[in-house]
Amino acid sequence: MKFMNRDKLEQLTREIGQDNIPTLLGIFTGELVTYQTQLSKGDLAEKMTYMKEICHALKSSAASFGAESLCEFAIDIDAQVKGGKLQEDQSKVDRMLENLSETHTCYLEFLESIK
Numbered sequence: 001m002k003f004m005n006r007d008k009l010e011q012l013t014r015e016i017g018q019d020n021i022p023t024l025l026g027i028f029t030g031e032l033v034t035y036q037t038q039l040s041k042g043d044l045a046e047k048m049t050y051m052k053e054i055c056h057a058l059k060s061s062a063a064s065f066g067a068e069s070l071c072e073f074a075i076d077i078d079a080q081v082k083g084g085k086l087q088e089d090q091s092k093v094d095r096m097l098e099n100l101s102e103t104h105t106c107y108l109e110f111l112e113s114i115k
Helices: 006-016 018-039 044-064 068-082 090-113
Strands: none
Touching (some): 006 018, 018 044, 018 090, 044 090
């Protein structure tokens, strides 16, 4: 599973400048933590409602930062939502939490490496 596409990050760096990457990645990793916190609260119905919301947002932000696995999962969930096929399933919430955590760790390590 590819959590970070370095080519995409290098492209983004060229587009926005090296000095801006730490700030933007800091915002992105902060969002990942917020999503993890929210998906860990409430009953399954509440978690599924929140997951629908974050998947819609993650399709764009994860793609922008090259978070491929997270982006693919978000696109899949969003397609299920739009097709009326998403069912309450704790395993999907667990997969999202794992994906968020792995992506967060990967990007924090990257941030440390460019300091």
